[in-house]
Amino acid sequence: MTGWESWVASGPLEWLQFGFMRNALAAVLMLGVLYGMLGSIVVSAQMSFFSDAIGHAALTGIAIGILLGLGNPVWAMAAFAVLLALAIIRVQRMAAASADTIIGLFMAFAVALGVVLLSRGGGFARYTRFLIGDILGITRPDLWWLAALTMVAIAFLAFSYNRIVLAGFNRPLARSRGVREELWQGAFAALVAAAVTISIQWVGLLVINSLLILPAAAARNLAKDSRQYLWLAVGISLASGVAGLAASYYWGTASGATIVIIAMGFFLVTLAFRRK
Protein backbone atom coordinates (compact mmCIF):
# COMPACT_ATOMS: atom_id res chain seq x y z
CA MET A 1 0.00 0.00 0.00
CA THR A 2 1.50 3.34 -0.96
CA GLY A 3 1.54 6.29 1.40
CA TRP A 4 -1.28 8.05 -0.44
CA GLU A 5 -3.48 4.97 -0.37
CA SER A 6 -2.98 4.43 3.32
CA TRP A 7 -3.78 8.09 3.98
CA VAL A 8 -6.94 7.71 1.99
CA ALA A 9 -7.84 4.45 3.70
CA SER A 10 -7.62 5.99 7.15
CA GLY A 11 -9.14 9.43 6.59
CA PRO A 12 -12.51 10.82 5.76
CA LEU A 13 -11.87 9.81 2.16
CA GLU A 14 -11.74 6.16 3.18
CA TRP A 15 -14.49 5.39 0.69
CA LEU A 16 -12.17 6.33 -2.17
CA GLN A 17 -9.84 3.39 -1.57
CA PHE A 18 -11.97 1.26 -3.88
CA GLY A 19 -11.61 1.49 -7.63
CA PHE A 20 -15.36 1.35 -8.16
CA MET A 21 -15.86 4.27 -5.77
CA ARG A 22 -13.25 6.31 -7.62
CA ASN A 23 -15.02 5.52 -10.90
CA ALA A 24 -18.29 6.51 -9.28
CA LEU A 25 -16.74 9.78 -8.06
CA ALA A 26 -15.50 10.55 -11.57
CA ALA A 27 -18.99 9.84 -12.88
CA VAL A 28 -20.63 12.03 -10.25
CA LEU A 29 -18.28 14.91 -11.05
CA MET A 30 -19.12 14.74 -14.74
CA LEU A 31 -22.82 14.26 -14.08
CA GLY A 32 -22.65 17.25 -11.77
CA VAL A 33 -21.38 19.52 -14.53
CA LEU A 34 -23.67 18.01 -17.16
CA TYR A 35 -26.82 18.06 -15.06
CA GLY A 36 -26.10 21.43 -13.48
CA MET A 37 -25.75 23.09 -16.88
CA LEU A 38 -28.64 21.35 -18.60
CA GLY A 39 -30.86 21.65 -15.53
CA SER A 40 -30.44 25.41 -15.39
CA ILE A 41 -32.04 25.67 -18.83
CA VAL A 42 -34.62 22.94 -18.21
CA VAL A 43 -35.92 24.90 -15.22
CA SER A 44 -35.77 28.30 -16.95
CA ALA A 45 -37.54 27.04 -20.05
CA GLN A 46 -40.14 25.31 -17.85
CA MET A 47 -39.25 21.92 -19.26
CA SER A 48 -39.18 20.03 -15.93
CA PHE A 49 -42.16 17.88 -16.74
CA PHE A 50 -40.80 17.36 -20.22
CA SER A 51 -37.49 15.99 -18.96
CA ASP A 52 -39.40 13.78 -16.52
CA ALA A 53 -41.31 12.28 -19.44
CA ILE A 54 -38.05 11.67 -21.28
CA GLY A 55 -36.71 9.78 -18.26
CA HIS A 56 -39.77 7.57 -18.18
CA ALA A 57 -39.49 6.94 -21.90
CA ALA A 58 -36.22 5.19 -21.19
CA LEU A 59 -38.28 2.22 -20.01
CA THR A 60 -39.74 1.83 -23.48
CA GLY A 61 -36.31 2.27 -25.00
CA ILE A 62 -35.00 -0.60 -22.89
CA ALA A 63 -37.87 -2.80 -24.04
CA ILE A 64 -37.29 -1.94 -27.69
CA GLY A 65 -33.57 -2.57 -27.29
CA ILE A 66 -34.27 -6.00 -25.85
CA LEU A 67 -36.81 -6.81 -28.55
CA LEU A 68 -34.22 -5.89 -31.16
CA GLY A 69 -31.75 -8.16 -29.42
CA LEU A 70 -29.27 -5.39 -28.55
CA GLY A 71 -26.78 -6.33 -25.82
CA ASN A 72 -26.78 -2.84 -24.34
CA PRO A 73 -30.15 -1.10 -24.60
CA VAL A 74 -28.66 2.37 -24.18
CA TRP A 75 -28.72 3.16 -27.91
CA ALA A 76 -32.34 2.11 -28.28
CA MET A 77 -33.15 4.18 -25.18
CA ALA A 78 -31.41 7.25 -26.54
CA ALA A 79 -33.02 6.89 -29.95
CA PHE A 80 -36.50 6.42 -28.50
CA ALA A 81 -36.07 9.28 -26.05
CA VAL A 82 -34.91 11.68 -28.75
CA LEU A 83 -37.81 10.65 -30.99
CA LEU A 84 -40.30 11.09 -28.17
CA ALA A 85 -38.80 14.47 -27.27
CA LEU A 86 -39.17 15.72 -30.82
CA ALA A 87 -42.68 14.27 -31.10
CA ILE A 88 -43.77 16.07 -27.93
CA ILE A 89 -42.40 19.38 -29.20
CA ARG A 90 -44.07 18.85 -32.58
CA VAL A 91 -47.49 18.11 -31.06
CA GLN A 92 -47.14 20.97 -28.57
CA ARG A 93 -46.56 23.40 -31.41
CA MET A 94 -49.70 22.18 -33.11
CA ALA A 95 -51.37 23.38 -29.90
CA ALA A 96 -53.82 20.48 -29.87
CA ALA A 97 -54.00 20.62 -26.06
CA SER A 98 -52.18 22.37 -23.24
CA ALA A 99 -48.46 21.68 -22.97
CA ASP A 100 -48.62 19.65 -19.77
CA THR A 101 -51.52 17.54 -21.03
CA ILE A 102 -49.54 16.59 -24.12
CA ILE A 103 -46.46 15.67 -22.10
CA GLY A 104 -48.60 13.75 -19.63
CA LEU A 105 -50.27 11.64 -22.24
CA PHE A 106 -47.04 10.91 -24.12
CA MET A 107 -45.37 9.93 -20.86
CA ALA A 108 -48.21 7.64 -19.83
CA PHE A 109 -48.15 6.05 -23.27
CA ALA A 110 -44.38 5.52 -23.21
CA VAL A 111 -44.45 3.98 -19.74
CA ALA A 112 -47.41 1.75 -20.61
CA LEU A 113 -45.71 0.55 -23.78
CA GLY A 114 -42.51 -0.13 -21.87
CA VAL A 115 -44.29 -2.05 -19.12
CA VAL A 116 -46.31 -4.07 -21.63
CA LEU A 117 -43.21 -5.06 -23.57
CA LEU A 118 -41.05 -5.79 -20.52
CA SER A 119 -43.71 -7.68 -18.56
CA ARG A 120 -44.36 -10.27 -21.24
CA GLY A 121 -43.90 -13.62 -19.56
CA GLY A 122 -43.74 -12.03 -16.11
CA GLY A 123 -40.12 -10.94 -16.39
CA PHE A 124 -40.40 -7.33 -15.26
CA ALA A 125 -38.40 -7.85 -12.05
CA ARG A 126 -35.22 -8.23 -14.10
CA TYR A 127 -35.41 -4.59 -15.11
CA THR A 128 -35.91 -2.95 -11.74
CA ARG A 129 -32.22 -2.01 -11.78
CA PHE A 130 -33.18 0.71 -14.21
CA LEU A 131 -35.65 2.10 -11.71
CA ILE A 132 -33.07 2.50 -8.93
CA GLY A 133 -29.81 2.73 -10.86
CA ASP A 134 -26.34 1.61 -9.80
CA ILE A 135 -23.55 4.13 -10.08
CA LEU A 136 -21.06 1.73 -8.50
CA GLY A 137 -21.34 -0.49 -11.55
CA ILE A 138 -20.01 2.19 -13.87
CA THR A 139 -17.14 1.04 -16.10
CA ARG A 140 -14.18 2.80 -17.71
CA PRO A 141 -15.80 2.84 -21.18
CA ASP A 142 -18.95 4.27 -19.58
CA LEU A 143 -16.85 7.07 -18.14
CA TRP A 144 -15.46 7.92 -21.56
CA TRP A 145 -18.96 8.06 -23.01
CA LEU A 146 -20.04 10.30 -20.18
CA ALA A 147 -16.99 12.53 -20.67
CA ALA A 148 -17.77 12.83 -24.38
CA LEU A 149 -21.39 13.75 -23.71
CA THR A 150 -20.36 16.32 -21.10
CA MET A 151 -17.98 17.91 -23.60
CA VAL A 152 -20.73 18.00 -26.22
CA ALA A 153 -23.08 19.68 -23.74
CA ILE A 154 -20.48 22.29 -22.78
CA ALA A 155 -19.74 23.01 -26.43
CA PHE A 156 -23.45 23.25 -27.22
CA LEU A 157 -24.07 25.66 -24.37
CA ALA A 158 -21.03 27.73 -25.32
CA PHE A 159 -22.46 28.08 -28.80
CA SER A 160 -26.17 28.54 -28.19
CA TYR A 161 -26.68 29.52 -24.54
CA ASN A 162 -27.73 33.14 -25.10
CA ARG A 163 -30.23 32.25 -27.77
CA ILE A 164 -31.74 29.43 -25.76
CA VAL A 165 -32.05 31.71 -22.74
CA LEU A 166 -33.80 34.38 -24.81
CA ALA A 167 -36.17 31.79 -26.29
CA GLY A 168 -36.89 30.48 -22.80
CA PHE A 169 -37.61 34.02 -21.64
CA ASN A 170 -40.09 34.85 -24.38
CA ARG A 171 -40.47 33.06 -27.70
CA PRO A 172 -41.98 35.82 -29.85
CA LEU A 173 -39.30 38.23 -28.66
CA ALA A 174 -36.61 35.67 -29.50
CA ARG A 175 -38.11 35.08 -32.94
CA SER A 176 -38.23 38.81 -33.62
CA ARG A 177 -34.49 38.84 -32.88
CA GLY A 178 -33.82 36.21 -35.50
CA VAL A 179 -33.43 33.31 -33.04
CA ARG A 180 -34.59 30.07 -34.63
CA GLU A 181 -36.01 29.00 -31.32
CA GLU A 182 -37.79 25.90 -32.61
CA LEU A 183 -34.49 24.55 -33.89
CA TRP A 184 -32.68 25.32 -30.64
CA GLN A 185 -35.44 23.93 -28.48
CA GLY A 186 -35.35 20.72 -30.51
CA ALA A 187 -31.57 20.43 -30.31
CA PHE A 188 -31.58 21.13 -26.59
CA ALA A 189 -34.38 18.62 -25.98
CA ALA A 190 -32.42 15.98 -27.89
CA LEU A 191 -29.37 16.72 -25.76
CA VAL A 192 -31.40 16.37 -22.55
CA ALA A 193 -32.85 13.12 -23.87
CA ALA A 194 -29.36 11.79 -24.57
CA ALA A 195 -28.05 12.88 -21.16
CA VAL A 196 -30.98 11.36 -19.29
CA THR A 197 -30.91 8.03 -21.11
CA ILE A 198 -27.16 7.53 -20.89
CA SER A 199 -27.19 8.04 -17.15
CA ILE A 200 -30.42 6.29 -16.21
CA GLN A 201 -28.67 2.97 -15.59
CA TRP A 202 -26.48 4.68 -12.97
CA VAL A 203 -28.93 7.09 -11.38
CA GLY A 204 -32.28 5.36 -11.75
CA LEU A 205 -35.46 6.33 -13.53
CA LEU A 206 -37.31 7.16 -10.34
CA VAL A 207 -35.08 10.04 -9.26
CA ILE A 208 -33.20 11.14 -12.35
CA ASN A 209 -35.36 14.17 -13.03
CA SER A 210 -34.81 15.59 -9.56
CA LEU A 211 -31.09 15.46 -10.23
CA LEU A 212 -31.67 17.70 -13.20
CA ILE A 213 -34.06 20.10 -11.53
CA LEU A 214 -33.12 20.46 -7.87
CA PRO A 215 -29.68 22.09 -8.25
CA ALA A 216 -31.06 24.60 -10.76
CA ALA A 217 -34.11 25.30 -8.59
CA ALA A 218 -31.81 25.91 -5.61
CA ALA A 219 -29.55 28.16 -7.71
CA ARG A 220 -32.57 30.22 -8.80
CA ASN A 221 -33.24 31.12 -5.21
CA LEU A 222 -29.92 32.94 -5.04
CA ALA A 223 -28.87 33.99 -8.55
CA LYS A 224 -29.40 37.51 -9.86
CA ASP A 225 -28.26 36.91 -13.43
CA SER A 226 -27.71 34.03 -15.78
CA ARG A 227 -24.00 33.76 -15.10
CA GLN A 228 -24.45 33.31 -11.34
CA TYR A 229 -27.33 30.97 -12.05
CA LEU A 230 -25.40 28.52 -14.20
CA TRP A 231 -22.34 28.40 -11.94
CA LEU A 232 -24.42 28.04 -8.79
CA ALA A 233 -26.41 25.22 -10.39
CA VAL A 234 -23.20 23.42 -11.36
CA GLY A 235 -21.69 24.02 -7.91
CA ILE A 236 -24.74 22.77 -6.04
CA SER A 237 -25.02 19.82 -8.41
CA LEU A 238 -21.36 18.88 -7.80
CA ALA A 239 -21.58 19.36 -4.04
CA SER A 240 -24.73 17.24 -3.71
CA GLY A 241 -23.24 14.60 -6.02
CA VAL A 242 -20.04 14.17 -4.05
CA ALA A 243 -21.74 14.41 -0.64
CA GLY A 244 -24.50 12.06 -1.72
CA LEU A 245 -22.07 9.49 -3.09
CA ALA A 246 -20.05 9.50 0.14
CA ALA A 247 -23.19 9.30 2.24
CA SER A 248 -24.52 6.40 0.20
CA TYR A 249 -21.27 4.53 0.85
CA TYR A 250 -21.57 4.90 4.62
CA TRP A 251 -25.31 4.35 4.75
CA GLY A 252 -25.35 1.51 2.22
CA THR A 253 -28.06 3.25 0.21
CA ALA A 254 -28.68 3.78 -3.50
CA SER A 255 -26.42 6.63 -4.67
CA GLY A 256 -28.85 8.38 -7.04
CA ALA A 257 -31.58 8.70 -4.44
CA THR A 258 -29.10 9.77 -1.75
CA ILE A 259 -27.75 12.52 -4.01
CA VAL A 260 -31.29 13.75 -4.60
CA ILE A 261 -31.96 13.97 -0.86
CA ILE A 262 -28.82 16.08 -0.34
CA ALA A 263 -29.80 18.29 -3.29
CA MET A 264 -33.22 18.78 -1.70
CA GLY A 265 -31.38 19.94 1.43
CA PHE A 266 -29.59 22.56 -0.69
CA PHE A 267 -32.90 23.67 -2.12
CA LEU A 268 -34.47 24.15 1.32
CA VAL A 269 -31.44 26.05 2.63
CA THR A 270 -31.36 28.38 -0.40
CA LEU A 271 -35.10 28.88 -0.07
CA ALA A 272 -34.48 30.35 3.38
CA PHE A 273 -31.90 32.78 1.91
CA ARG A 274 -33.94 33.61 -1.12
CA ARG A 275 -32.99 36.81 -2.94
CA LYS A 276 -35.59 39.51 -2.86
Place this chain on the structure above:
Amino acid sequence: MTCGACCTKIVKLGAIIGGREVLRDVDLHLHCGELAAVVGPNGAGKTTLLRAILGEVPHSGHVHFLDSGNQRRDRPAVGYVPQKLEFDHTAPLSVLDLFAGALSRWPAWLGHRPGLVGQAERSLEAVEAGHLIRRRVGQLSGGELQRVLLALAITPVPDLLLLDEPVSGIDAAGIESFHQMVSDLRNRYHLSVVLVTHDLAQAARRADSIVFLNRTVIVQGPAAEVLADPRVRQAFGIGPELAAEASGQPRRSGRCVDCKLEGVA
Protein backbone atom coordinates in the same frame (compact mmCIF):
# COMPACT_ATOMS: atom_id res chain seq x y z
CA MET B 1 -31.05 62.16 -44.39
CA THR B 2 -31.21 58.65 -45.73
CA CYS B 3 -32.83 55.69 -44.15
CA GLY B 4 -32.44 51.97 -44.59
CA ALA B 5 -35.87 50.85 -45.63
CA CYS B 6 -37.33 53.80 -47.42
CA CYS B 7 -40.76 52.40 -47.16
CA THR B 8 -42.75 49.40 -46.22
CA LYS B 9 -45.51 48.43 -48.57
CA ILE B 10 -48.15 45.95 -47.57
CA VAL B 11 -50.25 44.63 -50.43
CA LYS B 12 -53.50 42.68 -50.10
CA LEU B 13 -52.44 41.09 -46.86
CA GLY B 14 -54.80 38.54 -45.38
CA ALA B 15 -54.43 36.21 -42.41
CA ILE B 16 -56.52 33.30 -41.21
CA ILE B 17 -55.87 32.07 -37.69
CA GLY B 18 -57.63 28.99 -36.39
CA GLY B 19 -60.13 29.05 -39.27
CA ARG B 20 -61.11 32.66 -38.55
CA GLU B 21 -60.32 35.40 -41.01
CA VAL B 22 -58.46 37.98 -38.94
CA LEU B 23 -57.23 40.24 -41.71
CA ARG B 24 -58.42 40.74 -45.26
CA ASP B 25 -57.08 42.83 -48.14
CA VAL B 26 -54.91 45.07 -46.02
CA ASP B 27 -53.07 47.65 -48.11
CA LEU B 28 -50.69 49.94 -46.26
CA HIS B 29 -47.79 52.20 -47.12
CA LEU B 30 -45.40 53.28 -44.39
CA HIS B 31 -42.78 55.87 -45.16
CA CYS B 32 -39.48 56.18 -43.45
CA GLY B 33 -39.34 58.60 -40.58
CA GLU B 34 -43.08 58.40 -40.25
CA LEU B 35 -44.98 57.47 -37.14
CA ALA B 36 -48.12 55.61 -38.08
CA ALA B 37 -50.66 54.83 -35.38
CA VAL B 38 -52.85 51.79 -35.90
CA VAL B 39 -56.16 52.10 -34.08
CA GLY B 40 -59.23 49.91 -34.04
CA PRO B 41 -61.55 47.96 -31.76
CA ASN B 42 -60.49 44.85 -29.87
CA GLY B 43 -60.12 41.88 -32.18
CA ALA B 44 -59.57 44.14 -35.18
CA GLY B 45 -56.37 42.29 -36.07
CA LYS B 46 -53.91 44.99 -34.97
CA THR B 47 -51.49 42.61 -33.26
CA THR B 48 -51.85 40.11 -36.09
CA LEU B 49 -50.85 42.82 -38.54
CA LEU B 50 -47.62 43.44 -36.63
CA ARG B 51 -46.91 39.73 -36.41
CA ALA B 52 -47.52 39.37 -40.14
CA ILE B 53 -45.01 42.16 -40.80
CA LEU B 54 -42.59 40.27 -38.57
CA GLY B 55 -43.22 37.14 -40.61
CA GLU B 56 -44.57 35.32 -37.59
CA VAL B 57 -48.04 34.43 -38.80
CA PRO B 58 -48.77 32.81 -42.15
CA HIS B 59 -50.45 35.29 -44.41
CA SER B 60 -51.50 35.88 -47.99
CA GLY B 61 -50.50 38.97 -49.91
CA HIS B 62 -47.10 40.64 -49.65
CA VAL B 63 -45.00 42.72 -47.34
CA HIS B 64 -42.34 44.57 -49.30
CA PHE B 65 -39.51 46.57 -47.87
CA LEU B 66 -37.89 49.04 -50.21
CA ASP B 67 -34.61 50.80 -49.51
CA SER B 68 -33.77 54.34 -50.59
CA GLY B 69 -32.68 53.10 -54.00
CA ASN B 70 -36.13 51.60 -54.43
CA GLN B 71 -34.63 48.10 -54.26
CA ARG B 72 -36.54 45.28 -52.62
CA ARG B 73 -35.05 44.05 -49.39
CA ASP B 74 -36.00 40.65 -48.07
CA ARG B 75 -35.19 41.10 -44.47
CA PRO B 76 -34.99 44.60 -43.06
CA ALA B 77 -34.07 45.13 -39.43
CA VAL B 78 -37.32 45.25 -37.49
CA GLY B 79 -37.46 46.24 -33.85
CA TYR B 80 -40.44 44.93 -31.92
CA VAL B 81 -41.88 45.78 -28.54
CA PRO B 82 -44.57 43.21 -27.76
CA GLN B 83 -47.88 44.12 -26.19
CA LYS B 84 -47.62 42.16 -23.02
CA LEU B 85 -44.43 40.31 -22.40
CA GLU B 86 -45.23 37.07 -20.70
CA PHE B 87 -42.28 35.74 -18.80
CA ASP B 88 -41.32 34.13 -15.54
CA HIS B 89 -40.78 36.99 -13.08
CA THR B 90 -38.55 34.84 -10.88
CA ALA B 91 -36.12 34.23 -13.76
CA PRO B 92 -32.47 34.86 -12.83
CA LEU B 93 -31.96 37.06 -15.83
CA SER B 94 -30.49 40.55 -15.87
CA VAL B 95 -31.26 43.31 -18.36
CA LEU B 96 -27.75 42.78 -19.71
CA ASP B 97 -28.52 39.07 -20.21
CA LEU B 98 -31.44 40.10 -22.42
CA PHE B 99 -29.15 42.21 -24.56
CA ALA B 100 -26.68 39.32 -24.73
CA GLY B 101 -29.47 37.00 -25.83
CA ALA B 102 -30.45 39.31 -28.65
CA LEU B 103 -27.04 40.57 -29.74
CA SER B 104 -24.16 38.36 -28.68
CA ARG B 105 -23.08 34.78 -29.22
CA TRP B 106 -20.53 34.94 -26.43
CA PRO B 107 -22.17 32.82 -23.70
CA ALA B 108 -23.46 34.91 -20.81
CA TRP B 109 -22.18 32.32 -18.31
CA LEU B 110 -18.63 33.31 -19.25
CA GLY B 111 -19.42 36.96 -18.51
CA HIS B 112 -20.34 39.76 -20.88
CA ARG B 113 -18.04 41.24 -23.48
CA PRO B 114 -17.13 44.92 -22.93
CA GLY B 115 -18.42 45.75 -26.41
CA LEU B 116 -21.84 44.38 -25.58
CA VAL B 117 -21.94 46.17 -22.23
CA GLY B 118 -21.12 49.47 -23.98
CA GLN B 119 -23.76 48.90 -26.63
CA ALA B 120 -26.40 48.05 -24.01
CA GLU B 121 -25.44 51.11 -21.94
CA ARG B 122 -25.79 53.47 -24.89
CA SER B 123 -29.19 52.10 -25.87
CA LEU B 124 -30.49 52.11 -22.32
CA GLU B 125 -29.28 55.66 -21.79
CA ALA B 126 -31.16 56.72 -24.93
CA VAL B 127 -34.37 55.79 -23.09
CA GLU B 128 -33.14 57.01 -19.69
CA ALA B 129 -32.74 53.49 -18.37
CA GLY B 130 -28.96 53.26 -18.06
CA HIS B 131 -29.22 52.56 -14.34
CA LEU B 132 -31.24 49.38 -14.98
CA ILE B 133 -28.51 47.48 -16.79
CA ARG B 134 -27.62 45.09 -13.95
CA ARG B 135 -31.14 44.76 -12.61
CA ARG B 136 -33.04 41.51 -12.75
CA VAL B 137 -35.74 41.72 -15.43
CA GLY B 138 -38.39 40.32 -13.09
CA GLN B 139 -37.79 43.22 -10.67
CA LEU B 140 -38.54 45.96 -13.17
CA SER B 141 -41.75 47.95 -12.98
CA GLY B 142 -44.05 47.96 -16.00
CA GLY B 143 -42.70 51.30 -17.22
CA GLU B 144 -39.08 50.28 -16.68
CA LEU B 145 -39.62 47.03 -18.54
CA GLN B 146 -41.14 48.85 -21.53
CA ARG B 147 -38.18 51.22 -21.66
CA VAL B 148 -35.75 48.27 -21.53
CA LEU B 149 -37.65 46.52 -24.33
CA LEU B 150 -37.65 49.74 -26.34
CA ALA B 151 -33.89 50.03 -25.83
CA LEU B 152 -33.53 46.43 -26.97
CA ALA B 153 -35.71 47.06 -30.02
CA ILE B 154 -33.51 49.97 -31.18
CA THR B 155 -30.27 47.96 -30.84
CA PRO B 156 -29.08 47.84 -33.53
CA VAL B 157 -31.09 50.72 -34.98
CA PRO B 158 -33.87 49.09 -37.02
CA ASP B 159 -35.43 50.23 -40.26
CA LEU B 160 -38.87 49.72 -38.85
CA LEU B 161 -39.99 49.83 -35.23
CA LEU B 162 -43.19 48.01 -34.27
CA LEU B 163 -44.79 48.93 -30.94
CA ASP B 164 -47.80 46.92 -29.83
CA GLU B 165 -49.78 48.90 -27.25
CA PRO B 166 -46.52 49.48 -25.45
CA VAL B 167 -48.02 51.41 -22.56
CA SER B 168 -50.69 49.09 -21.20
CA GLY B 169 -50.30 48.92 -17.45
CA ILE B 170 -48.26 52.09 -17.11
CA ASP B 171 -49.35 55.24 -15.29
CA ALA B 172 -50.19 58.49 -17.13
CA ALA B 173 -46.79 60.13 -16.57
CA GLY B 174 -45.09 56.97 -17.79
CA ILE B 175 -47.23 56.91 -20.91
CA GLU B 176 -46.41 60.52 -21.72
CA SER B 177 -42.67 60.01 -21.26
CA PHE B 178 -42.72 56.76 -23.23
CA HIS B 179 -44.34 58.44 -26.21
CA GLN B 180 -41.96 61.37 -25.92
CA MET B 181 -39.06 58.90 -26.08
CA VAL B 182 -40.48 57.19 -29.14
CA SER B 183 -40.83 60.57 -30.87
CA ASP B 184 -37.26 61.49 -29.97
CA LEU B 185 -35.91 58.17 -31.21
CA ARG B 186 -37.88 58.49 -34.40
CA ASN B 187 -36.39 61.93 -35.03
CA ARG B 188 -32.90 60.92 -34.05
CA TYR B 189 -32.68 57.72 -36.08
CA HIS B 190 -35.23 58.50 -38.77
CA LEU B 191 -37.14 55.34 -37.97
CA SER B 192 -40.44 54.25 -39.38
CA VAL B 193 -42.62 53.55 -36.40
CA VAL B 194 -45.85 51.58 -36.33
CA LEU B 195 -47.66 52.14 -33.07
CA VAL B 196 -50.67 50.02 -32.19
CA THR B 197 -52.63 51.94 -29.62
CA HIS B 198 -55.97 52.50 -27.96
CA ASP B 199 -54.98 55.99 -26.97
CA LEU B 200 -56.45 58.32 -29.59
CA ALA B 201 -55.25 61.41 -27.74
CA GLN B 202 -51.64 60.24 -28.01
CA ALA B 203 -52.22 59.24 -31.63
CA ALA B 204 -53.60 62.71 -32.38
CA ARG B 205 -50.61 64.37 -30.77
CA ARG B 206 -47.80 62.13 -32.00
CA ALA B 207 -48.76 60.28 -35.14
CA ASP B 208 -48.14 61.52 -38.67
CA SER B 209 -50.68 59.15 -40.08
CA ILE B 210 -53.40 57.04 -38.57
CA VAL B 211 -54.68 53.71 -39.81
CA PHE B 212 -58.16 52.72 -38.67
CA LEU B 213 -58.13 48.94 -38.89
CA ASN B 214 -61.04 46.59 -38.42
CA ARG B 215 -60.17 43.33 -40.16
CA THR B 216 -59.20 45.51 -43.10
CA VAL B 217 -58.12 49.13 -43.49
CA ILE B 218 -61.25 51.26 -43.09
CA VAL B 219 -59.54 54.66 -43.26
CA GLN B 220 -55.93 55.70 -43.51
CA GLY B 221 -54.27 59.02 -44.01
CA PRO B 222 -52.87 62.05 -42.20
CA ALA B 223 -53.85 62.07 -38.53
CA ALA B 224 -56.12 65.12 -38.71
CA GLU B 225 -58.05 63.72 -41.66
CA VAL B 226 -58.59 60.30 -40.16
CA LEU B 227 -59.72 61.75 -36.83
CA ALA B 228 -62.19 63.97 -38.66
CA ASP B 229 -63.61 61.00 -40.58
CA PRO B 230 -67.20 60.28 -39.49
CA ARG B 231 -66.57 56.49 -39.40
CA VAL B 232 -63.71 56.94 -36.97
CA ARG B 233 -65.57 59.50 -34.88
CA GLN B 234 -68.53 57.21 -34.62
CA ALA B 235 -66.49 54.08 -33.82
CA PHE B 236 -64.59 55.79 -31.01
CA GLY B 237 -67.24 58.29 -29.95
CA ILE B 238 -64.92 61.28 -30.35
CA GLY B 239 -65.73 64.89 -31.04
CA PRO B 240 -63.99 67.34 -33.39
CA GLU B 241 -61.43 68.46 -30.80
CA LEU B 242 -59.00 65.56 -31.45
CA ALA B 243 -58.89 66.29 -35.16
CA ALA B 244 -58.30 69.95 -34.31
CA GLU B 245 -55.48 68.97 -31.99
CA ALA B 246 -53.97 66.72 -34.64
CA SER B 247 -54.05 69.41 -37.30
CA GLY B 248 -52.20 71.74 -34.94
CA GLN B 249 -49.21 69.39 -34.72
CA PRO B 250 -46.22 69.51 -37.03
CA ARG B 251 -46.19 66.55 -39.42
CA ARG B 252 -43.45 64.89 -41.28
CA SER B 253 -45.09 62.58 -43.73
CA GLY B 254 -44.35 62.39 -47.43
CA ARG B 255 -40.59 62.61 -47.00
CA CYS B 256 -39.86 59.63 -49.17
CA VAL B 257 -40.33 61.30 -52.50
CA ASP B 258 -38.02 58.81 -54.18
CA CYS B 259 -40.13 55.82 -53.32
CA LYS B 260 -41.78 54.51 -56.41
CA LEU B 261 -44.28 52.37 -54.69
CA GLU B 262 -46.18 51.86 -57.88
CA GLY B 263 -43.29 49.83 -59.20
CA VAL B 264 -44.08 47.06 -56.78
CA ALA B 265 -47.29 45.20 -56.97
